[in-house]
Amino acid sequence: xxxxxxxxxxxxxxxxxxxxxxxxxxxxxxxxxxxxxxxxxxxxxxxxxxxxxxxxxxxxxxxxxxxxxxxxxxxxxxxxxxxxxxxxxxxxxxx
Amino acid sequence: xxxxxxxxxxxxxxxxxxxxxxxxxxxxxxxxxxxxxxxxxxxxxxxxxxxxxxxxxxxxxxxxxxxxxxxxxxxxxxxxxxxxxxxxxxxxxxxxxxxxxxxxxxxxxxxxxxxxxxxxxxxxxxxxxxxxxxxxxxxxxxxxxxxxxxxxxxxxxxxxxxxxxxxx
Amino acid sequence: xxxxxxxxxxxxxxxxxxxxxxxxxxxxxxxxxxxxxxxxxxxxxxxxxxxxxxxxxxxxxxxxxxxxxxxxxxxxxxxxxxxxxxxxxxxxxxxxxxxxxxxxxxxxxxxxxxxxxxxxxxxxxxxxxxxxxxxxxxxxxxxxxxxxxxxxxxxxxxxxxxxxxxxxxxxxxxxxxxxxxxxxxxxxxxxxxxxxxxxxxxxxxxxxxxxxxxxxxxxxxxxxxxxxxxxxxxxxxxxxxxxxxxxxxxxxxxxxxxxxxxxxxxxxxxxxxxxxxxxxxxxxxxxxxxxxxxxxxxxxxxxxxxxxxxxxxxxxxxxxxxxxxxxxxxxxxxxxxxxxxxxxxxxxxxxxxxxxxxxxxxxxxxxxxxxxxxxxxxxxxxxxxxxxxxxxxxxxxxxxxxxxxxxxxxxxxxxxxxxxxxxxxxxxxxxxxxxxxxxxxxxxxxxxxxxxxxxxxxxxxxxxxxxxxxxxxxxxxxxxxxxxxxxxxxxxxxxxxxxxxxxxxxxxxxxxxxxxxxxxxxxxxxxxxxxxxxxxxxxxxxxxxxxxxxxxxxxxxxxxxxxxxxxxxxxxxxxxxxxxxxxxxxxxxxxxxxxxxxxxxxxxxxxxxxxxxxxxxxxxxxxxx
Numbered sequence: 001x002x003x004x005x006x007x008x009x010x011x012x013x014x015x016x017x018x019x020x021x022x023x024x025x026x027x028x029x030x031x032x033x034x035x036x037x038x039x040x041x042x043x044x045x046x047x048x049x050x051x052x053x054x055x056x057x058x059x060x061x062x063x064x065x066x067x068x069x070x071x072x073x074x075x076x077x078x079x080x081x082x083x084x085x086x087x088x089x090x091x092x093x094x095x
Numbered sequence: 096x097x098x099x100x101x102x103x104x105x106x107x108x109x110x111x112x113x114x115x116x117x118x119x120x121x122x123x124x125x126x127x128x129x130x131x132x133x134x135x136x137x138x139x140x141x142x143x144x145x146x147x148x149x150x151x152x153x154x155x156x157x158x159x160x161x162x163x164x165x166x167x168x169x170x171x172x173x174x175x176x177x178x179x180x181x182x183x184x185x186x187x188x189x190x191x192x193x194x195x196x197x198x199x200x201x202x203x204x205x206x207x208x209x210x211x212x213x214x215x216x217x218x219x220x221x222x223x224x225x226x227x228x229x230x231x232x233x234x235x236x237x238x239x240x241x242x243x244x245x246x247x248x249x250x251x252x253x254x255x256x257x258x259x260x261x262x263x
Numbered sequence: 264x265x266x267x268x269x270x271x272x273x274x275x276x277x278x279x280x281x282x283x284x285x286x287x288x289x290x291x292x293x294x295x296x297x298x299x300x301x302x303x304x305x306x307x308x309x310x311x312x313x314x315x316x317x318x319x320x321x322x323x324x325x326x327x328x329x330x331x332x333x334x335x336x337x338x339x340x341x342x343x344x345x346x347x348x349x350x351x352x353x354x355x356x357x358x359x360x361x362x363x364x365x366x367x368x369x370x371x372x373x374x375x376x377x378x379x380x381x382x383x384x385x386x387x388x389x390x391x392x393x394x395x396x397x398x399x400x401x402x403x404x405x406x407x408x409x410x411x412x413x414x415x416x417x418x419x420x421x422x423x424x425x426x427x428x429x430x431x432x433x434x435x436x437x438x439x440x441x442x443x444x445x446x447x448x449x450x451x452x453x454x455x456x457x458x459x460x461x462x463x464x465x466x467x468x469x470x471x472x473x474x475x476x477x478x479x480x481x482x483x484x485x486x487x488x489x490x491x492x493x494x495x496x497x498x499x500x501x502x503x504x505x506x507x508x509x510x511x512x513x514x515x516x517x518x519x520x521x522x523x524x525x526x527x528x529x530x531x532x533x534x535x536x537x538x539x540x541x542x543x544x545x546x547x548x549x550x551x552x553x554x555x556x557x558x559x560x561x562x563x564x565x566x567x568x569x570x571x572x573x574x575x576x577x578x579x580x581x582x583x584x585x586x587x588x589x590x591x592x593x594x595x596x597x598x599x600x601x602x603x604x605x606x607x608x609x610x611x612x613x614x615x616x617x618x619x620x621x622x623x624x625x626x627x628x629x630x631x632x633x634x635x636x637x638x639x640x641x642x643x644x645x646x647x648x649x650x651x652x653x654x655x656x657x658x659x660x661x662x663x664x665x666x667x668x669x670x671x672x673x674x675x676x677x678x679x680x681x682x683x684x685x686x687x688x689x690x691x692x693x694x695x696x697x698x699x700x701x702x703x704x705x706x707x708x709x710x711x712x713x714x715x716x717x718x719x720x721x722x723x724x725x726x727x728x729x730x731x732x733x734x735x736x737x738x739x740x741x742x743x744x745x746x747x748x749x750x751x752x753x754x755x756x757x758x759x760x761x762x763x764x765x766x767x768x769x770x771x772x773x774x775x776x777x778x779x780x781x782x783x784x785x786x787x788x789x790x791x792x793x794x795x796x797x798x799x800x801x802x803x804x805x806x807x808x809x810x811x812x813x814x815x816x817x818x819x820x821x822x823x824x825x826x827x828x829x830x831x832x833x834x835x836x837x838x839x840x841x842x843x844x845x846x847x848x849x850x851x852x853x854x855x856x857x858x859x860x861x862x863x864x865x866x867x868x869x870x871x872x873x874x875x876x877x878x879x880x881x882x883x884x885x886x887x888x
Binding site: 001002003004005007008009011012013014015016018019020021022024025027028029031032035038039042043045046051052054055057058059061062063064065066067068069070072073074075076077079085087088 | 102106109110113114116117122125126129132133136139140143144145147148151152155156159160163164167168170171180181182183185186188189190192193194196197200201204220225228229232233236240243244246247250251254255
Binding site: 014017018019026087088090091092093094 | 862863864865866867870871874
């Protein structure tokens with residue numbers, strides 16, 4: 001059951017990335033995805049009584065933190081350029 | 096018994112808050128919903144007996160990541176197009192795909208997994224035991240992750256520099 | 264076993280290599296010495312072989328030079344075969360060839376490509392000797408093609424002039440068309456008999472009835488002969504070939520190369536004796552060509568063109584003889600023709616040399632006193648070709664006329680009538696040429712007249728030798744010499760008593776031609792003009808050479824060019840090949856352009872596509888796990 005919850009969290013997060021326009025909201029949905037994955041890892045760790053799952057969760061924490069620490073400044077700089085938080089404005093890398 | 100109820104409760108809250116995230120308009124409210132999800136998940140971890148992770152979830156995720164997120168939202172309070180129109184043009188296909196995704200995963204996992212028991216975990220997931228396990232077996236990963244953090248610091252510095260040059 | 268025959272063949276090849284590679288560096292003296300010395304040496308060796316042959320009673324001698332190819336049961340060797348027929352041909356080729364080489368020293372003096380000229384001339388001699396000495400049709404064919412090549416190189420010798428280069432090309436291509444027939448004949452022969460050795464082929468046809476029709480092979484080989492020997496319909500290259508230097512015209516297009524076709528037919532007599540249809544075709548074409556060419560020669564105004572058409576005509580005579588089964592007589596005429604035609608061509612060369620390059624006989628006249636040696640030799644040769652007794656041409660031509668009339672293998676009154684008329688025309692146009700060039704008032708331009716001089720000794724000595732041979736050559740009866748090898752056909756018994764009257768008739772025809780020419784051209788110039796004005800249409804057709812070249816161009820040349828350009832180039836190459844390539848490239852480009860629209864910079868789309876990918880991989884993984 002918790003696996004289902006985890007899958008749903010992940011799916012919701014991914015849907016948010018696809019569907020929401022605001023850049024910051026997209027970032028938050030990516031965090032949601034990571035959380036969903038964490039949940040499944042913890043579930044497996046607890047079921048199989050191995051520490052590997054927990055360790056991996058810990059590592060995911062670190063990565064998520066590092067990621068946010070960089071992603072938000074990047075968004076800040078982007079917004080400084082275009083003054084718009086709408087993702088559809090940032091299509092300069094097309095083609 | 097009560098643990099099962101609580102487990103379902105926390106899980107349900109997490110799901111609800113996540114769903115709310117997708118619907119709310121104001122980014123600040125979305126952030127709050129995300130925090131709620133995270134806290135509920137922390138509760139789930141605790142109920143599962145993985146205390147150390149629960150603590151770290153609150154400390155790191157809610158305490159650092161979400162705070163930073165809120166800070167950024169406050170800084171960038173821009174009422175623009177994305178405020179008025181929340182959803183991109185891919186909402187429908189995305190929804191369909193997400194449902195399909197969940198269905199496939201569920202279908203695959205349906206038969207193979209037993210229902211997990213609450214509690215358990217025990218000393219394996221106490222802080223002391225966890226740390227010993229971590230640094231004995233997985234010290235390499237620890238070191239690598241610290242390298243990752245160094246990289247992140249350097250990247251942050253680089254970003255700042257760029258910003259400073261542009262401004263200055 | 265001594266390789267004397269191989270030596271004969273290889274001496275001129277050595278000359279080609281030496282002159283070709285070193286000639287330019289070592290100077291004219293070296294080139295002349297090597298270029299003439301080696302053919303003369305070849306002639307000496309040929310004489311030695313001939314003496315040996317006579318001592319052995321005419322038994323053929325075979326020298327194996329090299330085993331070319333052994334493929335399973337099939338062996339192809341380069342072997343040389345020397346019997347009486349080969350002896351006659353070899354002596355003519357090396358003898359007259361050496362004389363013409365000596366003549367060329369004087370004629371080509373000062374030319375900037377002196378070494379190249381002698382190199383090519385020696386190369387030609389090498390290939391011609393391969394042709395006449397080869398035992399197998401394959402070796403003969405190598406020589407055949409080789410003389411075609413040498414002819415192309417020499418006709419287009421002054422290739423900076425595009426007309427001359429084009430003449431060389433025309434000769435080569437027309438030859439090649441004939442060679443297609445030759446090749447087919449060889450294929451059929453090889454498939455039926457398993458060998459290409461000519462003596463074995465002849466034996467197979469005379470003793471048994473082999474698995475192939477003799478007439479078929481005969482006609483195929485004759486198609487090759489029409490190309491090489493300038494018979495209808497492939498005669499068009501020979502008049503244009505006069506663009507080459509005059510000694511080349513003498514050697515290749517009078518004495519030796521064009522006679523290769525006659526040699527082939529005579530050599531393959533075993534086939535033709537058993538192929539009455541093919542022989543009839545040969546005789547018919549020979550007679551038609553002889554008549555046709557003679558009529559054109561009557562109106563030609565270039566001294567060399569007259570002689571070119573005369574050559575075509577005389578070759579027609581030779582084929583008539585071969586067609587009625589008198590192969591020895593054909594070779595006899597070949598032999599005498601080599602002498603007097605070479606003498607005529609070289610004499611023409613001497614005239615052109617004296618006239619500083621002028622070749623139009625309308626602008627000559629009165630040269631007799633000015634260049635006496637040339638005049639004397641030219642007269643002797645003209646009398647020989649006209650058939651005035653007792654010069655060489657009379658004997659050979661008379662034999663041809665006799666057999667054309669009375670041979671049991673195809674002789675007929677019609678055939679006789681055609682070539683008798685041709686003989687009359689021959690006498691007429693040759694004496695016309697003599698009169699217009701040497702007699703009468705001078706029609707030369709003053710500067711040309713001022714420079715007229717007799718040719719140097721290297722040229723005149725050769726003329727004298729050839730004139731003497733034209734005079735006395737007829738007394739060597741070649742048909743009897745070759746009779747053991749090439750038996751003469753039987754005479755229709757009812758016609759036997761016509762022999763003497765026909766001889767008298769030939770003499771009458773020769774003198775009639777002389778008289779007519781003297782009358783029309785010897786008197787006042789207006790007489791010739793009046794004759795011409797009386798038959799304007801005929802004159803125009805003859806001057807236009809019956810418009811054969813134009814017909815070929817319109818019927819074959821232009822359609823081929825059209826097909827090549829429109830169908831092969833336009834449609835095939837551009838549309839199909841280029842179109843396919845460009846189409847494929849365009850397809851690739853358009854596909855890429857279409858597919859690249861995915862990358863529109865929108866993160867939402869990327870995320871969605873990633874989700875699709877995840878779903879597909881999970882589904883795939885779980886299906887196959």
